[in-house]
Amino acid sequence: QVQLVESGGGSVQAGGSLRLSCVASGLTFSDSAMGWFRQPPGQERQFLAAISRSGTTIRYERSVKTRFTISRENARNTVYLQMVNLKPEDTAVYYCAVPFVRDSVVITTTDKIKYWGKGTPVTVSA
Helix, strand or coil: CCEEEEECCEEEECCCCEEEEEEEECCCHHHCCEEEEEECCCCCCEEEEEECCCCCCEEECHHHCCCEEEEEEHHHCEEEEEECCCCHHHCEEEEEEEECCCCCCCCCCHHHEEEECCCEEEEEEC
8 A cells, every 4th residue: 555654854943954755655656746735733734845756847835935845756755845944833744645636736735635644743943
């Protein structure tokens, strides 16, 4: 079965950086777009970024576009989310996602997601 395993979360101070990784198995990774979402405490899950299977098409949620970078390494079945200049409002559980539509980066809502990882928590202190 499909498994998505996120890592790289943790606690940082405001202004710090983290790089999240998500390793996928049970699917042909290079055939699928990938996405990142987050869920802050008490809030709904939010779209952050998506990348096409080749990595040539990328989409970001506007509020993170200047601070977050999504990338992928198909040879390692891994998608990354580099986050810089972190703010306390970035505190959330971060999830890796595989969409229903194989190469779609238009995955801004959770109903477009077929598989989820279990998430990795990020805490940003002021």
